[in-house]
Amino acid sequence: MVGSFDIHSSKNGIMMVPHTHALEIRNLSKSFGHIKAVRNASFDVPEGSIFGLIGRNGAGKTTIMRMMMNIYLPDSGEILLRGKQVDQEFRNSVGYLPEERGLYKKMKVLETLMFFAELKGKKGKAVSNKAKDYLERFDLMDRMNSKVEELSKGNQQKIQFITTILHDPEFIVLDEPFAGMDPININILREIILEKKREGKMIIFSTHLMDFAERMCDHIAMINHGKIILNGSLSSIKTEYSQKNVTLTYEGDISFLESHPIIEKVSDFGNSTGIRLKDREQTQEFLRLLLDNQVKIKRFDAEDISLQEIFIELAGKGPEEELSFDQ
Amino acid sequence: MINNRIIAIIKRELREKLMSKSFIFMTLLVPLFMLLMIGLQMLFALYQGDKGTRIELITESESLTESCKKYLAKQDFIKDETYAILYDTVPRKSLKSRIEDRKKEILSGKLTGVVFVPSTALKDKQIEFYSKTPTNLTVFEKLDNNLNEVLIDQYFSEKELTDEELKFARMSVRFSGYKVSEKDELEEEGYGNTALAFLFALLIYFSVIFSAGQTLNSVLEEKNSKVVEVLLSSATSREFMTGKIVGCTITMFVQMVIWLLPIIILVTTSWITLPESFTIDISYGHLVFFLFNFLLASFIYQGLSATVGSMFNNPQEAQSGFFPVIILILIPFLLSFTIMRNPNNPLAMAASYVPFATLIVMPVRFTIVDLPVWKLILSQLINIATLMLIFPISGKVFRIGMLRTGTKPSLREVLRWLKS
Numbered sequence: 001m002v003g004s005f006d007i008h009s010s011k012n013g014i015m016m017v018p019h020t021h022a023l024e025i026r027n028l029s030k031s032f033g034h035i036k037a038v039r040n041a042s043f044d045v046p047e048g049s050i051f052g053l054i055g056r057n058g059a060g061k062t063t064i065m066r067m068m069m070n071i072y073l074p075d076s077g078e079i080l081l082r083g084k085q086v087d088q089e090f091r092n093s094v095g096y097l098p099e100e101r102g103l104y105k106k107m108k109v110l111e112t113l114m115f116f117a118e119l120k121g122k123k124g125k126a127v128s129n130k131a132k133d134y135l136e137r138f139d140l141m142d143r144m145n146s147k148v149e150e151l152s153k154g155n156q157q158k159i160q161f162i163t164t165i166l167h168d169p170e171f172i173v174l175d176e177p178f179a180g181m182d183p184i185n186i187n188i189l190r191e192i193i194l195e196k197k198r199e200g201k202m203i204i205f206s207t208h209l210m211d212f213a214e215r216m217c218d219h220i221a222m223i224n225h226g227k228i229i230l231n232g233s234l235s236s237i238k239t240e241y242s243q244k245n246v247t248l249t250y251e252g253d254i255s256f257l258e259s260h261p262i263i264e265k266v267s268d269f270g271n272s273t274g275i276r277l278k279d280r281e282q283t284q285e286f287l288r289l290l291l292d293n294q295v296k297i298k299r300f301d302a303e304d305i306s307l308q309e310i311f312i313e314l315a316g317k318g319p320e321e322e323l324s325f326d327q
Numbered sequence: 328m329i330n331n332r333i334i335a336i337i338k339r340e341l342r343e344k345l346m347s348k349s350f351i352f353m354t355l356l357v358p359l360f361m362l363l364m365i366g367l368q369m370l371f372a373l374y375q376g377d378k379g380t381r382i383e384l385i386t387e388s389e390s391l392t393e394s395c396k397k398y399l400a401k402q403d404f405i406k407d408e409t410y411a412i413l414y415d416t417v418p419r420k421s422l423k424s425r426i427e428d429r430k431k432e433i434l435s436g437k438l439t440g441v442v443f444v445p446s447t448a449l450k451d452k453q454i455e456f457y458s459k460t461p462t463n464l465t466v467f468e469k470l471d472n473n474l475n476e477v478l479i480d481q482y483f484s485e486k487e488l489t490d491e492e493l494k495f496a497r498m499s500v501r502f503s504g505y506k507v508s509e510k511d512e513l514e515e516e517g518y519g520n521t522a523l524a525f526l527f528a529l530l531i532y533f534s535v536i537f538s539a540g541q542t543l544n545s546v547l548e549e550k551n552s553k554v555v556e557v558l559l560s561s562a563t564s565r566e567f568m569t570g571k572i573v574g575c576t577i578t579m580f581v582q583m584v585i586w587l588l589p590i591i592i593l594v595t596t597s598w599i600t601l602p603e604s605f606t607i608d609i610s611y612g613h614l615v616f617f618l619f620n621f622l623l624a625s626f627i628y629q630g631l632s633a634t635v636g637s638m639f640n641n642p643q644e645a646q647s648g649f650f651p652v653i654i655l656i657l658i659p660f661l662l663s664f665t666i667m668r669n670p671n672n673p674l675a676m677a678a679s680y681v682p683f684a685t686l687i688v689m690p691v692r693f694t695i696v697d698l699p700v701w702k703l704i705l706s707q708l709i710n711i712a713t714l715m716l717i718f719p720i721s722g723k724v725f726r727i728g729m730l731r732t733g734t735k736p737s738l739r740e741v742l743r744w745l746k747s
């Protein structure tokens with residue numbers, strides 16, 4: 001937690017309250033011609049959290065991230081860093097991995113890493129050593145003096161990720177970080193992200209892969225058609241949405257549930273099925289119903305819901321009013 | 328103004344451009360290319376390809392035919408058998424039938440043509456040439472002076488002139504140019520400064536065209552490889568553009584100084600001596616003015632090419648967008664040839680104060696004529712004003728263009744970017 005405070009006045013005088021939100025996105029809008037890419041988006045990114053901006057492809061995640069990075073200027077709205085408008089100070093303290101990766105193809109690997117670190121004001125032996133450590137970790141030490149164009153696409157992605165974190169940024173903004181990576185490298189990437197969190201860094205990443213968001217994020221904002229339709233802490237969101245939900249793994253025929261009066265919705269996710277009841281008090285009745293119909297139950301999780309289920313539930317309805325959950 | 332991000336971008340540009348093989352190649356290639364161009368021009372001028380020319384030379388009097396025969400026999404092109412000339416005396420009334428007789432030979436190329444020197448040529452010097460190619464300049468170049476001498480001899484042969492008088496009559500007028508300047512003495516001026524003016528125009532033109540093309544491609548590459556998004560997350564578009572342009576300009580400047588080294592040595596030392604008619608009369612101040620002017624030219628054209636590069640997505644579209652920029656440099660370059668012939672022509676004087684044109688015209692004029700300091704300062708103020716006008720416009724287009732994809736923008740769209 002960085003020492004920053006909000007000032008509140010009351011009958012008892014002025015109170016300094018610790019600022020809990022590192023970044024505040026306020027009423028952000030951006031249009032490209034007739035297309036409204038982002039519509040009045042607002043959400044807060046708490047200190048020390050891993051924050052996920054989730055949504056379908058083309059929902060507006062990248063546009064929001066580009067506005068956060070001051071690459072796009074918003075048509076309206078503001079982005080506050082601990083209560084102040086974001087400026088060059090934020091840019092210097094952020095590491096950004098864009099969705100569309102790009103490096104100088106003719107530059108050598110180590111030169112590339114040093115160049116991007118220098119852009120952030122970091123240079124010298126210490127940075128060079130750190131770059132070599134990361135190369136070692138990603139198994140790229142022997143390619144240090146290779147030109148970027150000589151590396152495979154996957155290895156170029158790893159280099160791009162190292163450029164994002166080499167200058168030891170306080171904020172790490174990753175746009176679709178896992179796209180195009182193999183499982184082993186996804187694991188290394190995830191380890192580093194969690195390591196950075198433990199170091200007190202703030203990580204904001206966008207993804208359309210809900211299971212990654214669910215496994216890694218403390219807080220999320222869900223965007224659909226340029227509009228934030230849900231935001232808050234993942235745990236409170238899940239608590240709220242899981243109350244009438246049962247996650248079921250079974251063998252047998254459950255088609256009778258489709259028209260049953262206690263069932264609101266049945267969502268088939270392949271390995272498991274999400275069942276939404278009309279009333280949370282009907283869980284026992286539902287279990288009985290399954291047993292009476294000879295359904296072989298392998299897993300029955302009451303009050304459990306996946307982020308994907310929540311996402312499909314909300315995004316499937318089209319543009320909705322915003323739902324916000326306190327931490 | 329210059330911060331660590333701009334410096335990092337400048338350093339990268341210098342590493343990529345100044346330390347590259349293409350820089351060494353270009354630095355050596357351009358002077359070689361220029362020498363090659365001059366050499367080829369001289370070679371082509373020497374090689375006229377007229378070996379085996381056969382001419383029938385006809386006059387209307389025996390004495391004129393004899394004079395021609397006697398005079399032309401002394402010429403090298405007859406001695407070395409490049410030309411073979413058949414002589415005859417035929418009156419004008421028979422000329423038509425003679426041409427008819429020779430027609431077959433002329434059309435087959437066995438006979439290059441028939442030169443007819445009528446008796447009236449002794450009054451009006453009008454000579455006729457009948458050929459398949461009647462505007463053959465090499466034939467005219469070979470014969471006109473010689474036949475003129477023969478006609479002069481014939482004309483004055485009855486006037487009882489001395490050889491000395493005859494020699495005077497044959498002589499052409501020769502101009503010697505003396506430069507009137509602030510200096511006390513009047514100095515005879517050779518063609519050195521005109522040649523230098525040509526060299527300056529050529530160097531600015533080549534350097535700007537090549538480097539602007541390089542910048543255009545490099546911006547396109549940054550845009551297409553998407554590296555621009557990473558850069559813009561660290562630096563502003565203005566910082567990125569400034570770093571890039573300053574880096575390219577430093578490279579161009581170093582290259583220009585290398586190209587000018589022989590001139591700098593010539594001005595600062597006595598190591599090189601030029602023939603009298605090619606003596607160069609320029610000062611340190613002149614070189615400083617040229618380099619300062621070149622620096623501004625680099626900034627302006629780098630800015631324009633970076634802007635054009637940011638607007639398009641592929642080299643084909645960018646080349647068509649780059650065409651107006653080429654025109655901006657090509658017109659003053661072509662104008663500089665007119666200035667070399669007459670530095671005081673009104674067009675040249677006006678162009679010296681026209682944005683973009685002044686970048687080439689002024690250094691060329693200043694090399695040939697002495698200009699007051701205020702005129703030089705005015706031209707540079709115009710360049711600085713052009714630069715200050717271009718940079719904010721370029722910055723806006725660059726910022727939007729660099730992240731734009733899809734079809735090439737219309738002029739209307741670009742104007743909308745500028746208003747945004």
